[in-house]
Amino acid sequence: MDPVSISSPEFPLDRSARIYVAGHRGLSGSAIWRRLEASGFTDLVGASSADLDLRDRARVFEYFEEKRPEVVIDAAARVGGILANDTYPADFLSDNLQIQLNIMDAANSVGVDRLLFLGSSCIYPKFALQPIRESSLLTGELESTNDAYAIAKIAGIMQVQSYRRQYGRHWISAMPTNLYGPGDNFHPRNSHVLPSLIRRLDEARRDDAPEVVVWGTGTPRREFLHVDDLAAAALFLLENYDSPDTINVGVGTDLSIRQLAELVARTVGFTGILVQDLTKPDGTPQKLLDVSRLSELGWNSSIDLADGIASTFQWYLDNHEHLRAK
Template sequence: MLRKDTKIYIAGHRGMVGSAVWRALENKGYTQLIGKGSGEVDLKSQQQVSDFFKTSSPEVVIDAAARVGGILANNNYPYHFLMENMQIQNNLIDSSLQSGVEKFIFLGSSCIYPKLAPQPLKEEYLLTSSLEETNEWYALAKISGVKACEAIRKQYGKDFISLMPTNLYGSHDNFDLETSHVLPAMIRKFHEAKSRNHEPVTLWGTGKPMREFLHVNDMADAVIFALENEFRDNLYNVGTGEDLTIKELARMIQRIVGHEGEIVWDSTKPDGTPRKLMDVSKMADAGWKASISLEAGVRRTYEWFLENINHFKQVKL
């Protein structure tokens, strides 16, 4: 039974998801939150992670730590995306098992599902066909984490579960144009083009692929729901169950930012997966659903971007 003074370790507590989970837990009155920066515990080091668990003795672990990035980063650093993510999650999962952690929440990504799987994506579609080539390295790492948690449930009967969010965005997102995901990259591109007399904005691909987006505060809410309830299965999708085309997303962000220039689509660049809509019926059946609309969420995110704009180096588009 979760108590307000349960020792909860949030791996990746300074990232977008981890920091949102931390804030949400604090707001709900949880008092024993544990977070360690990479300078204190290198999650890629089995010894450091093992030592940390022995000294801190967490009762609950939330794994929000990962090396993440968009199509460009995944293409350029396949080995790092595969190996570093496996090292991080394997160390956390195994140390949690060895130290007697009873509740472990592993956070993954919708990219674990096959590229051409039927839509919307159901949990049972995992491993039914080939992955999207542009992010298969990250996806393979996350699939291994899902399976490790499933194996622990099967062999040891422990409450290790995996939550697979759709595309996340929100405050503390990554707005670096070389490594960011599509939504924050668009916010930054449109804002900087607006500040340069509404210059044209060039975006990758055709704009035809469809994507679903979930505000990070909704994701944090889903994590807490999973913490406070017992789930009968090991794998649950987390999303809104609604999607739109990248072209529609671009127009929405352009309008919210106030950019009045042209949008140019560079069709020589890859589109990625044609569609990634999550079937969120299992979470709905468990009693949870998203509450922040995309329009409201993008407005909040742009406000946060403006408040923190001095941290972002201006770049030439």
């Protein structure tokens, strides 16, 4: 189905509408919260994981009944890099299925008519034709190191489509490419590749280490979207997109992991040697999204990767003492 621009008089969104942002303290959710505030929204609600365990179905329903949001943005998920996904597949599958099922079922129970579900580009087949179009979904096998997480996100897309079909809800889903930015997880083992490189290369610089090991061959190619760009796209889609088909959110260009490591090394000032550990997995050979549908709607990313990494590194420097304790 082709993208459909919303012409309903309910949109653009009322800046006084109550909007619930699930995962509002995470990487994506916090950026979306900042974007909504900057755009004039005055009634944002969210709850930390300590206050609301989104896996607790009864509590989620109670929360929605109490807050009664008019718009929901589901940016909540259990996330991690290759190692975390490959080590804890049952947790990634179970937790993410529970989180999104509870949020969507509770949202429907209180009549939420506008919802955005954020997934991940890992939903697409490992050897999908590049750049990856939305129509590639379910056309081939998944990357085995994160297939459990991918299946959960695919189920979320189906749930959005099912609620549209059964209840006529104006719910949508979007699949971002690899995200980075302020608020990222810089855990030395469980983070994604870019924040992991920032932390390890900065620590190597501080320790005058002669070399840093980079997983795999360095040849896989990845696309990176600054989380502030994702936040801008999320609001744009809520106000300009209404289709059962998921839509890609990315920048439309990629680079190799080796090139990424070299860029991060220059940014943090590490002058040692980068050594590839060929015993470690590469993951999907390439994962570049086709963003033509979103571009045709009128939205394109604006944050250059080098600038985005520099600002993310500065955020890391400002917060690294706290992060080192994790």
